[in-house]
Amino acid sequence: MLEIVQHVKDKDPNEREFHQAVDEVMASVEGVLDQHPEYRHAKILERLVEPDRVILFRVPWVDDQGIVQVNRGFRIEMNSAIGPYKGGLRFHPSVNLGILKFLAFEQVFKNALTTLPMGGGKGGSDFDPKGKSDLEVMRFCQSFMSELYRHIGPNTDVPAGDIGVGAREIGYLFGMYKKLKNEFTGVLTGKSISWGGSLIRPEATGYGSVYFAAEMLNTQNKTLEGKVCLVSGSGNVAQYTTEKLIEMGAKPITLSDSAGYIYDEAGIDADKLAFVKKLKNIRRGRIKEYAEEYPDAVYTPLDPGADHNPLWAHKADCAFPSATQNEINGKDAKNMIDNGVLLVSEGANMPTTPEGVHFFLGSHILYGPGKAANAGGVSVSGLEMTQNSMRLSWTREEVDERLRLIMRSIHKTCIEAAEQYGSPGNYVNGANIAGFTKVVNAMMDHGVV
Numbered sequence: 001m002l003e004i005v006q007h008v009k010d011k012d013p014n015e016r017e018f019h020q021a022v023d024e025v026m027a028s029v030e031g032v033l034d035q036h037p038e039y040r041h042a043k044i045l046e047r048l049v050e051p052d053r054v055i056l057f058r059v060p061w062v063d064d065q066g067i068v069q070v071n072r073g074f075r076i077e078m079n080s081a082i083g084p085y086k087g088g089l090r091f092h093p094s095v096n097l098g099i100l101k102f103l104a105f106e107q108v109f110k111n112a113l114t115t116l117p118m119g120g121g122k123g124g125s126d127f128d129p130k131g132k133s134d135l136e137v138m139r140f141c142q143s144f145m146s147e148l149y150r151h152i153g154p155n156t157d158v159p160a161g162d163i164g165v166g167a168r169e170i171g172y173l174f175g176m177y178k179k180l181k182n183e184f185t186g187v188l189t190g191k192s193i194s195w196g197g198s199l200i201r202p203e204a205t206g207y208g209s210v211y212f213a214a215e216m217l218n219t220q221n222k223t224l225e226g227k228v229c230l231v232s233g234s235g236n237v238a239q240y241t242t243e244k245l246i247e248m249g250a251k252p253i254t255l256s257d258s259a260g261y262i263y264d265e266a267g268i269d270a271d272k273l274a275f276v277k278k279l280k281n282i283r284r285g286r287i288k289e290y291a292e293e294y295p296d297a298v299y300t301p302l303d304p305g306a307d308h309n310p311l312w313a314h315k316a317d318c319a320f321p322s323a324t325q326n327e328i329n330g331k332d333a334k335n336m337i338d339n340g341v342l343l344v345s346e347g348a349n350m351p352t353t354p355e356g357v358h359f360f361l362g363s364h365i366l367y368g369p370g371k372a373a374n375a376g377g378v379s380v381s382g383l384e385m386t387q388n389s390m391r392l393s394w395t396r397e398e399v400d401e402r403l404r405l406i407m408r409s410i411h412k413t414c415i416e417a418a419e420q421y422g423s424p425g426n427y428v429n430g431a432n433i434a435g436f437t438k439v440v441n442a443m444m445d446h447g448v449v
C-alpha cells in the first residue's frame with residue numbers, strides 16, 4: 001500500500017468509504033508517479049487528499065407538528081484546479097463526512113474526464129426526505145440554503161442533485177438562493193426547464209451509462225440489442241438507464257429500492273417504466289407496488305444481514321448498478337460472473353466493493369467504473385452551466401448529441417490511458433490515470449497553493 005493511503009487512514013480512521021476511494025485511485029497511478037518524481041516532490045498526493053475546505057453547518061427546521069428538528073449540513077470543496085467546484089448534494093440519513101469526502105474525491109477525477117472545466121465538490125445532509133411532506137422538504141431546503149448560499153456561486157461552486165435531491169429540492173434551494181442574493185444565476189444545475197435548466201439533464205446519467213456500455217460492447221463488435229440487463233435502484237439514474245436500455249433493444253428485468261427488488265422475467269417495457277416513474281417521482285411510493293400492479297413480477301425484500309444480494313444472482317448479460325455505494329460485494333460479483341454477465345456499467349458512485357472490483361478485473365469482463373460510466377450527469381450539468389452563461393438553451397437533440405460525444409470521448413480517453421500505462425482494457429486504471437493526470441498537471445502549473 002502506498003504511504004499516502006496509510007497517512008489518510010491514520011489521520012481520519014473513521015472515513016472508511018474515503019479510504020476505499022483513495023486506495024483505488026492511488027493504486028492505479030503508481031506507474032504515473034514513477035515517471036513523474038516532480039509530483040511527489042510537490043506533495044501532490046498529500047494536497048489531493050486534503051479538501052480545499054470543508055463547510056459543516058447546523059440546519060434547524062420546523063416539522064409539520066411544530067417540532068424543531070436539527071440536521072447537519074455539509075459542503076466539501078475538494079479541488080478547483082480545473083474549474084469551479086462542481087458536484088451534487090445528497091440528502092440521506094447515512095450521510096457523513098467520510099461518505100461525502102469519497103464522493104467529492106471521485107468527483108474531482110470524474111469531472112476531469114468530461115472534457116469540461118469543472119473542479120470537484122460534494123455536499124448534503126443526514127436529512128431523510130422519505131416520508132416528509134412537501135412543506136417539510138421546503139422548510140429544510142430553505143434552512144440548508146440560508147447557510148450554504150454564502151459559500152457557493154456560479155463561478156465558485158455549483159451544486160446539483162444526487163440521492164434524495166431531485167427537481168423538487170433543487171427548486172426550493174434555488175428559490176432561497178435567489179431571494180438571499182437577489183441574483184438570478186446558474187448557481188445550481190438540474191434546474192427545471194422554464195427557469196434555466198437544460199433539456200436531457202434528468203436523463204443524462206442513465207443515458208450516459210448506457211452510451212458508455214454501448215461503447216465498451218463496440219470494442220468486441222457487440223451491441224445491447226437483446227441483452228438481458230440487471231438494473232438496481234429505481235430513482236433518477238435507474239429510471240433513465242432503463243429507458244435507454246429499452247430504446248436500444250435490451251431487456252431490463254430488475255429494479256430495486258432500499259427495501260427490496262422486483263424481478264420481471266418478461267422485461268420492463270415502456271409502459272411499465274411509465275408506471276415506475278409515476279410511482280417513484282409523483283406518489284413517492286415503494287418498488288414493491290410494481291409487483292402488485294404487474295403480478296407476474298416477483299418482489300423480494302432485501303435482507304441487510306445476508307452475505308449477498310439476490311438481485312445480482314439472476315442470469316443476465318449486463319449489469320447497471322444504479323442505487324448506492326458498495327451494493328455489489330465479492331460474492332455478488334462472483335455470482336454475476338458465474339451467471340454469464342459480460343458487462344458492468346456503474347451508474348452509481350463506487351457501487352462495487354474492492355473485492356468485487358478485483359473479481360471483475362480478474363475475469364476480464366467489460367467493467368466501466370462509476371467515475372467514467374456515470375459522468376454523463378455532471379457533463380450535462382456542465383452543458384447547463386454553458387447555456388446559462390450564454391443565456392440561451394439548446395434543443396434536446398443538440399444536448400443528447402453532445403452527451404453521446406462526451407461519453408465516447410471519455411471511453412476513448414480511458415482506453416488510451418490504460419494502454420499507455422500497460423493495462424489494456426482496464427477502465428479502472430484508464431479513468432483514474434487520465435483524470436489524475438489532468439488535475440495534477442493543472443495543480444503543478446498553479447504552484448504550491
Ligand code: NDP
Nearest residue numbers: 162163164205233234235236237257258323324348349377
Ligand atoms: P435517487 O435518490 O433518485 O435514487 C436512489 C435509489 O437508490 C433509490 O431507489 C433508493 O432507494 C436507492 N438507494 C439509496 N440508498 C440506498 C441504500 N443505502 N441501499 C439500497 N438502496 C438505496 O438517486 P440517484 O438515482 O440520483 O442516484 C443513484 C446513484 O447514482 C448514487 O450512487 C448517486 O451518487 C449516483 N449518481 C447520480 C447522478 C445524478 O445525476 N443523479 C450522477 C452520477 C452518479 P430508496 O428510495 O429506498 O432510498
Ligand code: 2IT
Nearest residue numbers: 087088160162377378381
Ligand atoms: O455524482 C455525480 O456526478 C452527481 N451526482 C451529479 C453532479 C452534478 O453536478 O451534476
